[in-house]
Amino acid sequence: xxxxxxxxxxxVISNDCAHDLFEEAQDYKNELWNDxxxxxxxxxxxxxxNPDHMEHMDYLATHDNVIKILKRHNVKGDICFGxxxxxxxxxxxxxxxxxxxxxxxxxxxxxxxxxEEVSLxxxxxxxxxxxxxxxxxxxxxxxxxxxxxxxxxxxxxTDYLVAGDKPGSKLQKxxxxxIKVIDSEEFLEILGED
Numbered sequence: 001x002x003x004x005x006x007x008x009x010x011x012v013i014s015n016d017c018a019h020d021l022f023e024e025a026q027d028y029k030n031e032l033w034n035d036x037x038x039x040x041x042x043x044x045x046x047x048x049x050n051p052d053h054m055e056h057m058d059y060l061a062t063h064d065n066v067i068k069i070l071k072r073h074n075v076k077g078d079i080c081f082g083x084x085x086x087x088x089x090x091x092x093x094x095x096x097x098x099x100x101x102x103x104x105x106x107x108x109x110x111x112x113x114x115x116e117e118v119s120l121x122x123x124x125x126x127x128x129x130x131x132x133x134x135x136x137x138x139x140x141x142x143x144x145x146x147x148x149x150x151x152x153x154x155x156x157x158t159d160y161l162v163a164g165d166k167p168g169s170k171l172q173k174x175x176x177x178x179i180k181v182i183d184s185e186e187f188l189e190i191l192g193e194d
Contacts, residue, residue: 120148
């Protein structure tokens with residue numbers, strides 16, 4: 001089974017370029033494009049691919065005449081494809097066109113990581129000082145979204161004091177009570193936004 005996807009497409013092409021590409025691809029008729037009008041997304045002029053036959057779009061990688069057409073028409077932008085399963089899963093390849101007839105080959109690997117769900121259920125936070133990455137209200141909203149509680153005062157029930165710039169007396173009280181004090185970077189890590 002094929003699993004090729006177009007990962008990046010910023011290649012804007014002219015009507016003449018679309019016409020030349022369609023003519024060149026006649027051996028792939030009904031697989032790449034059914035007619036000339038399908039070669040571009042008319043609203044923005046991007047090179048368009050048939051989502052039902054994406055496995056044929058690596059045609060761009062294997063046909064020198066297509067690359068010559070794109071270079072001749074001074075296409076600008078990136079086109080990158082990725083293989084999402086099989087022996088080449090995680091690999092991508094593509095082209096960067098400079099709009100002046102130049103082209104560079106792109107190649108790389110993608111690493112998919114599972115994102116752990118963050119829960120702050122049962123944790124109480126107190127915020128003090130100003131945070132560089134977000135407003136106080138945004139920080140409080142994020143804590144609540146993830147199931148945590150926000151308090152305005154330090155107590156033995158406080159799990160974390162988030163200390164921003166100029167933390168004030170809450171920092172001294174948290175230190176005296178042995179409350180875990182974290183800075184804005186550690187706070188973002190706890191939120192899963194590092």
